[in-house]
Amino acid sequence: xxxxxxxxxxxxxxxxxxxxxxxxxxxxxxxxxxxxxxxxxxxxxxxxxxxxxxxxxxxxxxx
Amino acid sequence: xxxxxxxxxxxxxxxxxxxxxxxxxxxxxxxxxxxxxxxxxxxxxxxxxxxxxxxxxxxxxxxxxxxxxxxxxxxxxxxxxxxxxxxxxxxxxxxxxxxxxxxxxxxxxxxxxxxxxxxxxxxxxxxxxxxxxxxxxxxxxxxxxxxxxxxxxxxxxxxxxxxxxxxxxxxxxxxxxxxxxxxxxxxxxxxxxxxxxxxxxxxxxxxxxxxxxxxxxxxxxxxxxxxxxxxxxxxxxxxxxxxxxxxxxxxxxxxxxxxxxxxxxxxxxxxxxxxxxxxxxxxxxxxxxxxxxxxxxxxxxxxxxxxxxxxxxxxxxxxxxxxxxxxxxxxxxxxxxxxxxxxxxxxxxxxxxxxxxxxxxxxxxxxxxxxxxxxxxxxxxxxxxxxxxxxxxxxxxxxxxxxxxxxxxxxxxxxxxxxxxxxxxxxxxxxxxxxxxxxxxxxxxxxxxxxxxxxxxxxxxxxxxxxxxxxxxxxxxxxxxxxxxxxxxxxxxxxxxxxxxxxxxxxxxxxxxxxxxxxxxxxxxxxxxxxxxxxxxxxxxxxxxxxxxxxxxxxxxxxxxxxxxxxxxxxxxxxxxxxxxxxxxxxxxxxxxxxxxxxxxxxxxxxxxxxxxxxxxxxxxxxxxxxxxxxxxxxx
Amino acid sequence: xxxxxxxxxxxxxxxxxxxxxxxxxxxxxxxxxxxxxxxxxxxxxxxxxxxxxxxxxxxxxxxxxxxxxxxxxxxxxxxxxxxxxxxxxxxxxxxxxxxxxxxxxxxxxxxxxxxxxxxxxxxxxxxxxxxxxxxxxxxxxxxxxxxxxxxxxxxxxxxxx
Numbered sequence: 085x086x087x088x089x090x091x092x093x094x095x096x097x098x099x100x101x102x103x104x105x106x107x108x109x110x111x112x113x114x115x116x117x118x119x120x121x122x123x124x125x126x127x128x129x130x131x132x133x134x135x136x137x138x139x140x141x142x143x144x145x146x147x
Numbered sequence: 148x149x150x151x152x153x154x155x156x157x158x159x160x161x162x163x164x165x166x167x168x169x170x171x172x173x174x175x176x177x178x179x180x181x182x183x184x185x186x187x188x189x190x191x192x193x194x195x196x197x198x199x200x201x202x203x204x205x206x207x208x209x210x211x212x213x214x215x216x217x218x219x220x221x222x223x224x225x226x227x228x229x230x231x232x233x234x235x236x237x238x239x240x241x242x243x244x245x246x247x248x249x250x251x252x253x254x255x256x257x258x259x260x261x262x263x264x265x266x267x268x269x270x271x272x273x274x275x276x277x278x279x280x281x282x283x284x285x286x287x288x289x290x291x292x293x294x295x296x297x298x299x300x301x302x303x304x305x306x307x308x309x310x311x312x313x314x315x316x317x318x319x320x321x322x323x324x325x326x327x328x329x330x331x332x333x334x335x336x337x338x339x340x341x342x343x344x345x346x347x348x349x350x351x352x353x354x355x356x357x358x359x360x361x362x363x364x365x366x367x368x369x370x371x372x373x374x375x376x377x378x379x380x381x382x383x384x385x386x387x388x389x390x391x392x393x394x395x396x397x398x399x400x401x402x403x404x405x406x407x408x409x410x411x412x413x414x415x416x417x418x419x420x421x422x423x424x425x426x427x428x429x430x431x432x433x434x435x436x437x438x439x440x441x442x443x444x445x446x447x448x449x450x451x452x453x454x455x456x457x458x459x460x461x462x463x464x465x466x467x468x469x470x471x472x473x474x475x476x477x478x479x480x481x482x483x484x485x486x487x488x489x490x491x492x493x494x495x496x497x498x499x500x501x502x503x504x505x506x507x508x509x510x511x512x513x514x515x516x517x518x519x520x521x522x523x524x525x526x527x528x529x530x531x532x533x534x535x536x537x538x539x540x541x542x543x544x545x546x547x548x549x550x551x552x553x554x555x556x557x558x559x560x561x562x563x564x565x566x567x568x569x570x571x572x573x574x575x576x577x578x579x580x581x582x583x584x585x586x587x588x589x590x591x592x593x594x595x596x597x598x599x600x601x602x603x604x605x606x607x608x609x610x611x612x613x614x615x616x617x618x619x620x621x622x623x624x625x626x627x628x629x630x631x632x633x634x635x636x637x638x639x640x641x642x643x644x645x646x647x648x649x650x651x652x653x654x655x656x657x658x659x660x661x662x663x664x665x666x667x668x669x670x671x672x673x674x675x676x677x678x679x680x681x682x683x684x685x686x687x688x689x690x691x692x693x694x695x696x697x698x699x700x701x702x703x704x705x706x707x708x709x710x711x712x713x714x715x716x717x718x719x720x721x722x723x724x725x726x727x728x729x730x731x732x733x734x735x736x737x738x739x740x741x742x743x744x745x746x747x748x749x750x751x752x753x754x755x756x757x758x759x760x761x762x763x764x765x766x767x768x769x770x771x772x773x774x775x776x777x778x779x780x781x782x783x
Numbered sequence: 784x785x786x787x788x789x790x791x792x793x794x795x796x797x798x799x800x801x802x803x804x805x806x807x808x809x810x811x812x813x814x815x816x817x818x819x820x821x822x823x824x825x826x827x828x829x830x831x832x833x834x835x836x837x838x839x840x841x842x843x844x845x846x847x848x849x850x851x852x853x854x855x856x857x858x859x860x861x862x863x864x865x866x867x868x869x870x871x872x873x874x875x876x877x878x879x880x881x882x883x884x885x886x887x888x889x890x891x892x893x894x895x896x897x898x899x900x901x902x903x904x905x906x907x908x909x910x911x912x913x914x915x916x917x918x919x920x921x922x923x924x925x926x927x928x929x930x931x932x933x934x935x936x937x938x939x940x941x942x943x944x
Binding site: 214215216243250289293325326352353354355356357360363364367368371375430431432433434435436437438439441445447457459 | 793796797798799800803804806807808811812813814815816817826827828829831888889904907908910911
Binding site: 132 | 382
């Protein structure tokens, strides 16, 4: 089981950018999903040492 | 003074070693590392040499700052004439080898000729010995390191060596140190194998004295604090380079099945994530020399014939490479990765070759007669990967074809059908990565014009993806560049700026990942000037450093022209990038491909910015300005 | 209150910054061979273990020194070498059970960690806090905390009701 090493707090640890329209996305703490307010792309969200990251798309390129 | 590092010219045929100091005039022109290496290659390589002949050179170059008190000052460049492309061989390695070489008193090694019998170099505290490597020949890259440490009775010796692949003159063979560090691309391992050079062992106790010790120490902390306050430092520190994978996969910027699709076709993409790796395999993370970012993973294999083996990695490039041709889980990908590491096979080149050949198999252009009975369907990759790696390492069967890289593959397999070269995705004979560049003019131009072939480290302007405000880009690049990564506007300027900047980074020997490669907030010219001044005493302005980048890049171009006849015709991405758009992807990606006319115009702009003519050749004016009209000058 | 350098090897990434800054600060040269702290790498097992002088209360180095050149600075809580007395016999290097002392072949003298006078530079540069400089009374608290977190995780993920 992986345990992340001590890491510094970065001021924008909860800010992400939508990959589709580049709108700013402010993550609520411990969110596991997030919908871009501008273009409605839905993301799966994960966390690394308190920093939000995009895990993937909820609808991964449906036909 | 830290500039005590010498150049040693080692003739393996005669067994002769000569050492020279590096004159300051060459420092001011080429700095060290990759820059001085380009100079040494141009001056020492016999023009037109066969890369597998004793006339080729193998040059090992630590950065001017490698081993000093600069953050992540870990890196070493390896080069010569590439057995894969016939143009410049050039590859950069991390870990701990470079600093040790500097502590042993050397910055560059120029290895010429060839030994009759297997040998290795033993370099320690100013001395170089050529030692018998009979007992090491045939050993893998990890065993070799262990055996040398045992023989010389010192666990702190750092060793760079080849595996079976390099010994068997597999063209894409690499040079390895530690559990996974490598001078990966362009076949430097094959050059070493052709010289019967099994490896180089170094141990240094001479140390380096900074010009301004107190300032060097304090400024290092200042730079480290700046680096560690960026988001990317944490992303790298936890997920390694794989932090990129989730983002590119979710955009449709990864391609599988040799570029036929950009939606993961082999199952559930969740199984391919670094998060899954963390759950199932990760033991933790480790770092290179003097680096606070610690971006390398550590794992242990849990099943299969290599069960229990410890390994480092994977990298984003591994994840995309081993994931592109049918492997759909970490167990299989890590096994392939680890096998490639112990055999001494460059994973980027090999995976590119394998997926190219698998597409030929898929399309019925080649069949089992050619593959030696192996079923190279994508769905059979789990079975074939270990076998193909072994055949490649032994230079046998279909492995002998894979191991040659793109040009060899096209040459050998074109007899089975036309359009073979359409399916082998390369630039200048070096395979491209498994990411989608056809939608992104800057990435496409980058891989097409990179002096070593389709490579992502020569110029990859990753920040093109960040949609940074145009005023920020204009300030950084000194001209207008579009924020939109699908646009052509200003991208020639962007690519050239990154090319020259990364050349400077490779001259100084600090890690690219702690620079503008990942973020405009990471160290750049201002910081490097200070690293240089405090550690070496040499002062350089931003303009002078940028000109060094220009000089180095142009010299590499001259090497390519002299050795491989490269001109404009070689500065294009794969034809597929112009013809096919991907079916899936987010709005910027879906359906998009390169526009030929716009690409040509961008290429024209790129040449103009470089001061080259319309055929991509340096003009007499630019050669004079960069003092390259004096080369080869044979100063050292 | 005395302070100690604590080592949590699970946090060490093997970067060697502790060695390079120690040698530069204390010996004026970048040379891990002249550092007073050493990172031991078990390369093929993926383990990195910082080792440093334990500043023993009843020190073997003190006991074995024929010239009583090693003494204890009680304020700092560390043992130090009095170079006016040291004859360089190197018995201390041989007898220390931790291998904490070493010999500077540049200045021809025995060297050991002396906490950089109270502000250890290695600790300043260690990004992951594998080495820390803490009050002796609370030296074990991070470990206690790690252990407590582990227990809570085991209990909350175990299947028994």
